[in-house]
Amino acid sequence: MTKTTYKERVPIVDLSTHYKLIKDEIDEAISEVLSSGHYILGKNVSSFEQELASYLNVKNVISCANGTDAIVLALKALDIKTDDEVITVSHSFFATSEAIALVGAKPIFVDVLENDFNIDPLKIESLITKKTKAIIPVHLYGQPCEIEKILEIAKKYNLFVIEDCAQAIGAKYKDKSVGTFGDIGTFSFFPTKNLGAFGDGGAVTTNNNNIAEKIKKLRVHGSSKRYEHEYIGFNSRLDEIQAAILRVGLKHLNEWNLKRQEAAKYYTSLLKDISEIVTPTIKPNCNHVFHQYTIKLKNRTHLHEKLKENNIETIIYYPIPIHLQKAFSYLGYKEDSLPITEKLCTEILSLPMYPEITRDIQEYVIEKVKEVVT
Numbered sequence: 001m002t003k004t005t006y007k008e009r010v011p012i013v014d015l016s017t018h019y020k021l022i023k024d025e026i027d028e029a030i031s032e033v034l035s036s037g038h039y040i041l042g043k044n045v046s047s048f049e050q051e052l053a054s055y056l057n058v059k060n061v062i063s064c065a066n067g068t069d070a071i072v073l074a075l076k077a078l079d080i081k082t083d084d085e086v087i088t089v090s091h092s093f094f095a096t097s098e099a100i101a102l103v104g105a106k107p108i109f110v111d112v113l114e115n116d117f118n119i120d121p122l123k124i125e126s127l128i129t130k131k132t133k134a135i136i137p138v139h140l141y142g143q144p145c146e147i148e149k150i151l152e153i154a155k156k157y158n159l160f161v162i163e164d165c166a167q168a169i170g171a172k173y174k175d176k177s178v179g180t181f182g183d184i185g186t187f188s189f190f191p192t193k194n195l196g197a198f199g200d201g202g203a204v205t206t207n208n209n210n211i212a213e214k215i216k217k218l219r220v221h222g223s224s225k226r227y228e229h230e231y232i233g234f235n236s237r238l239d240e241i242q243a244a245i246l247r248v249g250l251k252h253l254n255e256w257n258l259k260r261q262e263a264a265k266y267y268t269s270l271l272k273d274i275s276e277i278v279t280p281t282i283k284p285n286c287n288h289v290f291h292q293y294t295i296k297l298k299n300r301t302h303l304h305e306k307l308k309e310n311n312i313e314t315i316i317y318y319p320i321p322i323h324l325q326k327a328f329s330y331l332g333y334k335e336d337s338l339p340i341t342e343k344l345c346t347e348i349l350s351l352p353m354y355p356e357i358t359r360d361i362q363e364y365v366i367e368k369v370k371e372v373v374t
C-alpha cells in the first residue's frame with residue numbers, strides 16, 4: 001500500500017485487504033459448501049466446533065448464530081430467569097446486559113478497573129444478594145480480566161460464571177484460553193472480531209457435558225430429535241458457509257493475533273513521549289490479543305474529530321455506559337453510580353487496529369495524533 005493510497009483513508013479495520021490475503025482459501029471453502037447442497041448444521045459446523053474446542057482446549061464448543069445469542073443460550077442453559085440477578089460490567093457492548101434482560105433477569109452493574117477497562121473484582125461482593133445467580137465478566141478489547149479472583153468469589157457464593165469472550169478469542173490468562181475458566185464461555189464471530197465470519201456467528205464453550213447437551217438442544221428449538229421438543233428454545237445456528245470460512249480463519253488466528261500484538265507494541269513505542277496519552281496496560285499473566293488498541297486522554301473528542309478530518313477512522317467503544325442507556329432506565333441507575341466507567345467513556349479512543357496494518361500507516365496515524373496532542 002503506497003502512502004498516497006492510505007493517506008486517502010485509514011479505516012479502523014480493513015476487511016477487504018484481509019479477505020484478499022486469504023481469498024483463494026476462502027473462495028474454495030465457500031464453493032465446496034455451495035456444491036455440497038448441505039447448508040445448515042453439516043460437516044463444516046461440526047468440524048469447526050471440534051477444531052475450536054481443540055484450539056481452546058475445552059471439552060465442548062456449540063456454535064450458534066451470533067455472540068448475543070451465545071450469552072442468551074448460556075443464561076438459558078443455567079436456568080437463569082425472571083427475578084434472578086446477574087452481575088456484569090456497564091463498560092462493554094450493549095449485548096452483554098441485553099442478553100441478561102432478554103431472559104427476564106436483572107443486570108447489576110459493577111465498576112471496572114481504570115488500567116485495564118475490565119471488571120473490578122473488589123467491587124463484586126458488595127453487590128451479591130440472595131437473588132444473584134451469576135457473574136458475567138467481559139474480557140474487553142482482547143485482554144483477559146482478573147478471572148481467577150472472579151472464580152474465587154463465584155465459588156464462595158455458589159454463583160455461575162459466564163465469560164464474555166466476544167473480543168478476546170485466543171487471549172490467555174496464565175497460558176489458559178479465555179472461555180475455559182468459567183462454567184460457560186461465549187464468543188462472537190462478527191466480521192470485525194479477531195476471528196470473524198463473513199456474516200454473523202457465535203459459539204458457546206463449556207467443560208460441562210450436561211450444559212453442552214442442553215445448549216445443543218436450545219439452539220434448535222429445544223430439540224435433539226426432529227419434531228420432539230424438550231425445551232422452549234431458539235433458532236440459533238451457525239450456517240455451513242460461515243463455519244467453512246471460520247475453519248480457514250482459525251488456521252490463521254495465532255498469526256493474526258501476533259500481528260495485532262506487534263502493531264500494539266509499535267503504537268505504544270510511537271506514543272511513548274506524549275504525556276497526555278495513556279497507552280494500554282498489559283496485565284501480568286495476560287496474553288492480550290488487542291481486538292482494540294484503546295488509548296485514554298482528556299481531550300479525546302477533539303482528537304477524534306481532527307483525525308476524522310484527516311480521514312483516519314477512530315471509534316469510541318463505548319460513548320454511553322450501559323447503565324445510563326435509555327433501554328435500561330427502568331433499573332434506576334443515576335449518573336455517578338459507576339465513576340470509573342463513566343470517566344472512561346469520556347476519555348477512551350480506539351485507534352485503527354487490524355493484523356494487516358503497516359508500520360507506515362501507524363506512523364501516519366501517530367504523526368496526525370501529534371499534530372493535535374503534543
Ligand SMILES: Cc1ncc(COP(=O)(O)O)c(C=O)c1O
Binds near residue numbers: 068093095166190201
Ligand atoms: C463484548 C461483546 N459481547 C457480545 C457481543 C455480541 O456479539 P454479536 O454481535 O455477535 O451478537 C459483542 C459484539 O460486538 C461484544 O463486543
